[in-house]
Amino acid sequence: MEASKVIHAIYTDDDVLMSAVKKVKAEKHHIEEIYTPFPVHGLDKAMGLAPTRLAITSFLYGCLGLAVAITMMNFIMIEDWPQNIGGKPSFSFLENLPAFVPIMFEMTVFFAAHLMVITFYLRSRMWPFKNAENPDPRTTDDHFLMEIPVHNNEAALQELLQETGAVEINIVEKDAH
Structure with a gap:
């Protein structure tokens, strides 16, 4: 050194x-x-x-969250264990889409926010127990x-x-x- x-x-x-x-x-x-x-x-x-290219990664993380939400809801509510909740049909994802919009939005925000924090800390080399460089x-x-x-x-x-x-x-x- x-x-x-x-x-x-x-x-x-x-x-x-x-x-x-x-x-x-x-x-x-x-x-x-x-x-x-x-x-x-x-x-x-x-x-x-x-x-910075952090905005691009944020968009990609949001897209990943949206894809996870769609896959999760389709599997849980349509394929694996369909349930009649409030008279909504459970045989089609598209017919239930209005009910799924809040979940898709929240998962998009959740993935973008949490993965951006992790990306920021890794990119800034700020991991736990690191000594300050100030x-x-x-x-x-x-x-x-x-x-x-x-x-x-x-x-x-x-x-x-x-x-x-x-x-x-x-x-x-x-x-x-």
């Missing part, structure tokens, strides 16, 4: 952080990560991050931290970050995983 240097620039205002990100990206520096106490809208676009506990309260790798340009980076309004600049050794 090799260690590399990174600069941690700390900001106290999200608007100052946003303009700092734009200036740092304009100078062609790579921003490794930004830690914030709350979501900063537009930060992903300013950092140049690719759009480099500064103040970023959970009211500070913002921008992490930039250093490649023999410490002085220029420090000067640029000072100009952008950073209230604190630290050079730290970071373990590469």
Whole structure:
């Protein structure tokens, strides 16, 4: 495991952080990560991050839930053990479809929601008993931290970050995983 240097620039205002990100990206520096106490809208676009594909997976999970609901209701209520409930015929799925719509909706939402939470945690590498990777506990309260790798340009980076309004600049050794 090799260690590399990174600069941690700390900001106290999200608007100052946003303009700092734009200036740092304009100078062609790579921003490794930004830690914030709350979501900063537009930060992903300013950092140049690719759009997420989580919405596509959510749609697919919803389709899976719908398919499971249809299969489950058809097997239980039509094929396996048909019952006359309230005078409804039990020999056709399509004739009972209006009664099955709420179940299909709920299973679609159930599968999409639960599988999206699992996908988000796996994609974010946030599994149980994992140690926190937050480099500064103040970023959970009211500070913002921008992490930039250093490649023999410490002085220029420090000067640029000072100009952008950073209230604190630290050079730290970071373990590469």
